[in-house]
Amino acid sequence: MSYIAKPIAHHPALPKNELGLTRREYEGSMSTLCAGCGHDSITAAIIEACYELSIPAHRIAKLSGIGCSSKAPTYFLGKSHGFNSVHGRMPSVTTGANMANQDLVYIGVSGDGDTASIGLGQFAHAVRRRLNMTYIVMNNGCYGLTKGQFSATNDKASPSKKGEANPFDPIDLCQMAIQLGAGFVGRSFSGDKKQLIPLIKAAIGYKGFAFLDVISPCVTFNNHSASTKSFDYVRAHNQVMGPLDFVAEQSEITADYAEGTSHTVTLHDGGRLMLHKLGSGPDGGHDPRDPDAAIAAIRSNAKKGEIATGLLYVNEEQIDLHDAIGTTKRALNEVPCAELCPGSKALDGINARFR
Amino acid sequence: MSYIAKPIAHHPALPKNELGLTRREYEGSMSTLCAGCGHDSITAAIIEACYELSIPAHRIAKLSGIGCSSKAPTYFLGKSHGFNSVHGRMPSVTTGANMANQDLVYIGVSGDGDTASIGLGQFAHAVRRRLNMTYIVMNNGCYGLTKGQFSATNDKASPSKKGEANPFDPIDLCQMAIQLGAGFVGRSFSGDKKQLIPLIKAAIGYKGFAFLDVISPCVTFNNHSASTKSFDYVRAHNQVMGPLDFVAEQSEITADYAEGTSHTVTLHDGGRLMLHKLGSGPDGGHDPRDPDAAIAAIRSNAKKGEIATGLLYVNEEQIDLHDAIGTTKRALNEVPCAELCPGSKALDGINARFR
Amino acid sequence: MSGINDFVVKFATVNGSGSASANTMFAKTLFRMGLTVSPKNIFPSNIQGLPTWYEVRVSDKGYNARRAGIDLLVAMNPQTYLDDLAEVVPGGWLVYDSSMPRVWPRADVTVLPIPIAQMCARKWADPRQRQLFKNMVYVGALAALLEMDMEVIKRVVSDQLKGKEKLVAANLEAIDLGRNYATEHFVCPLPIKVRHHDGAKGKIIVNGNEAAGLGAVYAGATVCAWYPITPSTSMVEGFEAHAKRLRVDKDGKKNFAIVQAEDELAAIGVAIGGGWNGARSFTATSGPGVSLMSEFLGLAYFAEIPVVLYDIQRGGPSTGMPTRTQQSDLLSAAYASHGDTKHVLLLPSDPTECFSMSREAFDLAERLQTPVIMMSDLDIGMNDWVTDAFAWDDAYVHDRGKVLDAAALDAFKDVKGKEWGRYLDVDGDAIPYRTLPGTHPSKGSFFTRGTSHDEYARYTENGDIHARVIDRIRAKFDTAATLVPKPEIDIRDKAGKVGIIYFGSTRPAVMEGQDELNAAGYKLNSMRLRAFPFGQEVRDFCAAHQTLLVIEQNRDAQMRSLLMTEADVPGTKLIATLNYDGSPLTAEWVRTAVLKHITPAKQAAAE
């Protein structure tokens, strides 16, 4: 089959963002995923987030590995350059792209197989280097595109569609990301737009490695009633940690919070994150600025079969790989060769040193 | 140069273990590492541990990746089969070896480059599968064999020999191992034989994935005064968690511990681990049976620039990959083909199914 | 051309709609009626909602290649209506779901409208059933149109749904629905129809991956590691399914270990670890996996560790066409890894050989102490083939190669007159003796490594020793050339100067093409390669012919390259005859390609 272009019917009355663009202009081609696939909902949330942030789409680069999830970038942001690389290697390709041009927004999309199996090393090292990107895992606990084998994020309790028990413990990517130094770590659910969209917006605005583990049920292979990655299970066991408001750059903070119960983190793009403490319970008492608490909260929820979602951790110090290695602020791909090449004169001195 | 055979001078008065073997018979060929390299001390500790455990050397298989550390297996247990595989891939090779014959003892040796960089994915997944092996990382914070580049375990504060600062946070392999489900996790120091030998003995006796991160200063490239992987730094910042006694299978427990302050873990090989709680301080109050506490202790020490050593975590439930996938108790490599091959009769039935 | 017992039916559906099992029942029914069917599944690289085709050629002459020209098309997917219609031969038929009626713009095709969706909607309330049984309705219609034996259909349905008896009845109802509709509305049967026949007698219908998996069970493989990738996944699934039936102890414990690895590097690493430790070990993958395994394959080559790799080839380069077939990994498999490295390849041509060559692959790997790569492909691996039944000789003893146990180690010097050295060529066949970990308390231990070593497995940096050791390993390849499966040679003209060289899944198309050429007066000899390195028979065949058409499914004439460089065949006489659009070959393609080359030659000769 060939690429399916979506008819773009411009309706004059469609709402527009600050750039004067409609949501449609942030869409991609028609999805070829299964009807009802969680990944499509995440796609919709990414479209919504970018639309609401009024980012010029062509200043976004979207990258992925291989898998149903990794196909998703075809379905959003048709005006962006995309790169569907090889299985598990999106982090390295994104690293190179970012090194070449730090002025673009990088959104990486991956699957749990793509990230937690074949790509675990690249994922871990991209985190460690604090690559400035938004890394979204569409986590369905299985390998969708190869027909449903368990992935490394599938819970030990959770059986396959045929009823075979998974004998291995899951890898918790959020916990790992925090441990490895990610600056921004959140978990959400494809079925919870309200939580997901502000998380994506905040992740995009964050400078450094922003990681989102989004549970995204595979309706074809891993949405049966016993699966802990099914819509029903996730809905029933979702523990929201650190509820959050995202406030765009120019906007006023209108809501009114009780003193001491909220904290503002200003993002690199000027947006602001409002963190609320609701109380002292496991849900509201969470302070996402404390990595130890975040790890503890993830672990204690997991022990109870609950899933901690929301903004789990944010490091207010926003630094990235360019800061670490000390590159110029210019996009390297825009520096002309004539300027990069030291020329014959410098070479005379160099030749002299080799004499 | 060629392999350097060590002259085996049998001295009649050398002490012997239960098998009637001397330490010498657990040695390998002469080390070609730098004089003073921490790795050689770990080699000596492995020799001592195997000698004391009276394991027949030929029932041990020793495997490694590539690096100075990965050369070490040549220098111990000359009577064992060894496999110096490719860089970062010891875990998979050991997995296959173990699948083929679960009756041998598997000791894997790796470096911090070999494990935390190129081999991170394989390491993580061997942990997750609870492969029954003892996995020792000789951790020097650098790539010794390729001349001292920073490895991913090097601390952010810790500069290179030439004084360049390392801009990245370290990967803490112990923390990662606990998080990924390792059954036995310890950290030690090449310079601390007293702590290291019982840890190795216990790790060998443990059924499941036993991980030891042994800090092992690289005297040539990473032992300068500012390095946090130097002898001096480690000596000064060593925080012993959960001190431990190892009691061999047949031996009586002679020491006398106050009620409630110690706990015995019986290992798969019949040996016993005596865990002592010394008090409620960060060092003695640690209960290695609690993974959350172990992670918290590692993190809080690291924050202070201290290194938590000792037995950090032990899961008393000792299970391994064979248990998970339900293989027979026999060594698969010993089941004859004649028995494995179903023969022509079975084939008739099978052909019938394809008609 | 088409007629009774000789036609092509194609189903155009949408994947995930349940058509696969209906289509299989259709093919199986014809097979059980004694006909050779060659179903080809043309599916997209996604899970649900995209166009999928199932093409079934029926032949009473035993031909099981694809054939172009669709006689009857079942069009169930409006998305592809136009393309599908274009594929029907003039005078052919098109069945479609006329619940949404439409005009079909071809007068030379007879359209057979059946309001399938409406019929199902009337019959079943459950939307899932409505969807699923649509497929059985068209099968029922075909039963009438082609005059299929209803008794056979019924048995196929109940065999396929064993254990789900309730479903059997419902399926049969759906079939009846379709059959009755067709009988009432169309002139049944059509001129293309089926009759009982005995051409497929004794044969089985099976795909190559399942056959290979079963072959690995029979070969005594115990350690399997893998990472999912189309089209190799089902090979491991086949191994697992058969091992679960045939290799489980009374207490439920398995006499095999399957590790789903985290990636292909780990998969081959596990297999190599198992091979090193004396188990028959394997992994299966496709092109991208072979690339990822190449460092490890070099280690196994140089350290001389037996391991079997199944490469179920798909369309490259890169991720390419993951659901299409090609034979384009030859060079990357033969030379996988840097440095001077060469690997033994086996080239099965159908499921029967996937089964039998599995045993040969494991035997050769252990005999030669080196990786052996089975070069299957998507067409063999994932399509059902009517093929010879599997056979096993119970007298056969697996060849475990030169492995020394404790007694043999103790006796080595006395028997062989030399001290044992892991990499010492004692027998003059360049194959040394190996020992397994744990064998002997004081003898036979050694250190396996990918760095240079001498004959006693000791590390060395001496260049002369290194050269000596790799020379011996190269000589082992000469031994390999005498041990690998010999080519299948078909001499139709003893004096013939033109020969065809081919291998693997193109066999049915080439054999049929040869028959056609024969009938047209061109008697061509052919050689089907079954392995690399090439033995003397290959060299002899090449020497005996002036022109050799090398038929292969890749762009770069990779087998031709191997013949030039590894069998010293002059390139001038090797004519690259290439197809790489991802479809299984047809005899027609072979005929045309061959004629293109031999006709001018014939003319030249006539002048």
Add this chain to the structure above:
Amino acid sequence: MSGINDFVVKFATVNGSGSASANTMFAKTLFRMGLTVSPKNIFPSNIQGLPTWYEVRVSDKGYNARRAGIDLLVAMNPQTYLDDLAEVVPGGWLVYDSSMPRVWPRADVTVLPIPIAQMCARKWADPRQRQLFKNMVYVGALAALLEMDMEVIKRVVSDQLKGKEKLVAANLEAIDLGRNYATEHFVCPLPIKVRHHDGAKGKIIVNGNEAAGLGAVYAGATVCAWYPITPSTSMVEGFEAHAKRLRVDKDGKKNFAIVQAEDELAAIGVAIGGGWNGARSFTATSGPGVSLMSEFLGLAYFAEIPVVLYDIQRGGPSTGMPTRTQQSDLLSAAYASHGDTKHVLLLPSDPTECFSMSREAFDLAERLQTPVIMMSDLDIGMNDWVTDAFAWDDAYVHDRGKVLDAAALDAFKDVKGKEWGRYLDVDGDAIPYRTLPGTHPSKGSFFTRGTSHDEYARYTENGDIHARVIDRIRAKFDTAATLVPKPEIDIRDKAGKVGIIYFGSTRPAVMEGQDELNAAGYKLNSMRLRAFPFGQEVRDFCAAHQTLLVIEQNRDAQMRSLLMTEADVPGTKLIATLNYDGSPLTAEWVRTAVLKHITPAKQAAAE
């Protein structure tokens, strides 16, 4: 043969003992005296305590190949005494540390004992100094024995130790110690000695890795990702060192980004990401890394992304001989990755070409939109070569290839008469136009992928389109053949029927061997290959000769294979002339290997 300005000195030491810098000073002094020196470092794959050699050939004829036959050996490592002694030519000399005196069992070698350790122990108290200065003492002794210019030595020492002035004095004292001892105890100078000369005038002495690193700076490379591996590590270090001096803004910010990746898969991934995004990007590795990179190389090939890979080859297979030289990655680099994949290779022969070809590599990668692999090796990369000075033409404009900016995108249809398509061949050279992310708000965006795509970068599973696209990519290889560096052809006999084909680091040995053969009456033509694919000149040269000796440093005659399959040269006339013991070639080896083949031919002709 040896004599004034023409001899070989070899130092046998232990690694980690500080001998390297002393040895380098020795070689540099001779170079500054105008002589061609060709030092070869023979080091173990470990860090400290194992035997290491440094072999320096001195030539006033400008020959910089290795030469067998050691005239003077400095034996500082008792572990290798016997082997070292055996290497000295009859009539040669052996200097050793006689603090532990010993009898040397050869009467035809003059032993020159110097109690170096004792002398140092007397002079210095600090054990480190005692150790380090031993090396300078033997350099001092050689200064006397070979009559080296003390003024030159002094300058070399102070240049080498710039910034550490205190050390300079101490080093010079050590040199004097050795020199005085030699003057007092031996007849100085020896018959082999040096005199000022001008053969090396205008040349520089540098290793190929540093040259390549500098070349990448001049080529405008900005993104570099790598993973340490001998012998490629110093290539990246060279890039970094020069970039730090030449590419840093006033505020200390770097106009380059170097990422030490976690492995080779990541390294090439980063480089590809950078290339995709319009930066000149590269990585450097050796054999094992090439194997690991092969999946990614296939992606870059098929998705048409420029990237440069430096493969500094070492001894294979597998981990092999990591500190020895070979040319054995040709096949694995040329065909890296599964499926039909071919890569452009450049074949530098010395550091000067490592520099100049770097520019060509980046230009070609962007022009052709494909990976370009620089096939250097350990001998070029890690040894110091006396070579032509680096040159740069300031008028040169880097060829960035077909990249469309926003204006060009807007004008595309008007200018080219066609809509832009990422993979559309508009110009007939099979090279399409690319766009970079972020260029244009509404035009030029596309999805890069390793799966099949049409000319407009749209996903496809249509086999005909797939075949069309890969045919174009193959055609791009024809364009490449016209753009890559042309071979260096040396015609010494216009009617000659025997030619030598070679490439890379064997150049000095082959050129010197040719001179020797010339002197002996054999005028041989030669062609040095500088790139793959092969251009017309290569084919012409092959066509013009009856016998072609293909000299290469690998076991499997890999370049010969490429010539057969990719330039249609009949294998019968390509004589594999192989060396793979890991040492740089000597002219003597070349002469002998050539004579072995041409002598029977000559005889046959005479009969």
